[in-house]
Amino acid sequence: MVRNAVRSLLREPRAPDPPRRVWRDWVLLGGLLLAAVLEGVFREDVVWRPVAVVFAVATAFALLWRRTHPLQVVVGVFSAVILSNFVVLISGTEPFGLYSMICVVLLPYSLLRWGSGREVLIGLAFVVVALVLGTAADFPGWGEAVAGGMFLLSPAALGHAARYRRTARLRELDQVRLREREQLARELHDTVAHHVSAIVIRAQAGQAVAPTRPEAAIDALAIIEAEGTRTLAEMRTMVGLLRDDGTAALVPQPGVADLERLARSAGDRPRVELELSGDLDDLGPGVGAAIYRIAQESITNAVRHARQATRVDVRLTSYGDSLRLTVRDDGEPTSAPGNSLGYGLAGMTERATLLGGTFAAGPSADRGWSVDVVLPRTAVRR
Template identity: 50%
Template structure:
């Protein structure tokens, strides 16, 4: 039940009123409006032609020459209605207010220019392109000459209601278009953010794997440099090859980003490329890769994800598993899902060691986005175990 204490209720009522108002006042302008020069000047031309034809077709129009000059002069401001909506509204409706006041003072008949209905595009532009403060101030500016026009040239309740309805419709249309475009921009920003995360994940997976191997090779080369120069030379050759592969993959990623065709947005390494991880790197554990089961129906996203998950897991094992001699990679395809397990026989480092950087975070995100599961931790028989289970269709069904 609401409190009956007015001293306690007053702040709540004040907040309920001021919060929406503050939100409206703080609403910024939309992004930069488009430049449509020919459309704007076409609108100005149409207004000018209409008012001239109206002055010729209507002998009863009061002050025909003045009406034509006034309407055409104000129409020249229409091209700036997007970039300066409040200024244009203030100028147009301010001039109309001054004219109405002058007519009232002189006892002259009111201006009756049907062509001025074109200026209802200004309330639309105000709510479409103006900030919250501009919309509120502009609405007040519009209402003053509107009220004066009704006073000077009262044509009955029907005409007054019709004019107000047109004004409200113009404002509502501008607000609706603004909201729709704002929602589209927010969706686009979300897509861009997701794409940045995806690219960061791809870059991390690609570079971390090869650079970690280069570091291990360099450490091994330094260890044997004094005792076995020939072996050190072989290690340098391996480092050169790994660096070349890294450069090739980076160039491939850059090429994908620059490509005009969006059909391929990610590197194409997949399950079929996992055997390339097998073998022993100098100073590192041996990697054994095994593939079995139904692996032909994988979607491209799942195929690439399995490779990246396995690659990152092998990289982590080489970097963090102490005294590891073997890393086992297994991919098993089942009826509706595929299971990846990567386990080493070393002594697991601290959890923080395996979670260093964005490796495990990116792996978990990659699996989750495809509707799968991911876990990493000490294995039941020792070592470090990584397991990911993904739907074969990438969660699209």
């Protein structure tokens, strides 16, 4: 069991997209440099004053790379700590560290938060060795020694907890995206299959009246039927894998024409006002269904979560080769939707992106929440 846990840890990759530097890093660096210099100047009990100040300054600068290069920073800093502890043990002098060196507790956190499994094992080995040697060089008693060890290693536990929470969040978002792709695949299948079925029926009808038509028409109808039948079979095979029950019902999905029914079904509190403008005919496969689903999710969020909202405005406009859907409510000002995890927003974003469009959502300039979606009339899958 322990062996399996170690193997699993060794296969753990590094955390994705570590931030390089943020403004807090520069504030921390400035504070540590100032503290190190002041200690070096005014503390009379500092042993090997120049070495201690240089060590503290170097450690402060090394913190700038603690997220992008966690193992290298941990090995570099704690190797210097180990070396200094050896010197203290051999020479019998007092430890020469400064109070500002307490910043090293950030390194175990960064190691567990951003490092790979192999880096975690190697880095923790250096941390433990430095802790043991430091305790041996200046043993304060068992109580203080244990407390010091917990103080140094507890940030590592916090880093692991933060990483686990972030990983769980990413996995949940991936599940949302997969469900949205499955739903989109269903709608694309049902829409296209509906039209292709009509082609097959027309081809069969053409064959029925073929004796009164030229021979070329019979050949063309046979080709249409063969191509249509093969397309349906291949589509059912591919999309059927995404369905829970493996079926592929040829039922057209809701589209732009169903928005009025959607607005009426929302009720009167808040009241949903629908405005359609421009040419909304002949939309690409899946675009109409995407407009309907995004409007449905946005209205549902407004009805459930918009506080004191009396009106939800839904506007769909066609201009050129694009469609623009905006959904706004007049609820109380808010900074986030009711679902703090934002899975509905993640699903709508994924749907718009898959169709080659854009999605934006956030607080309106005056009141309430606003959703703004732009989609091409003919979907381009990305």
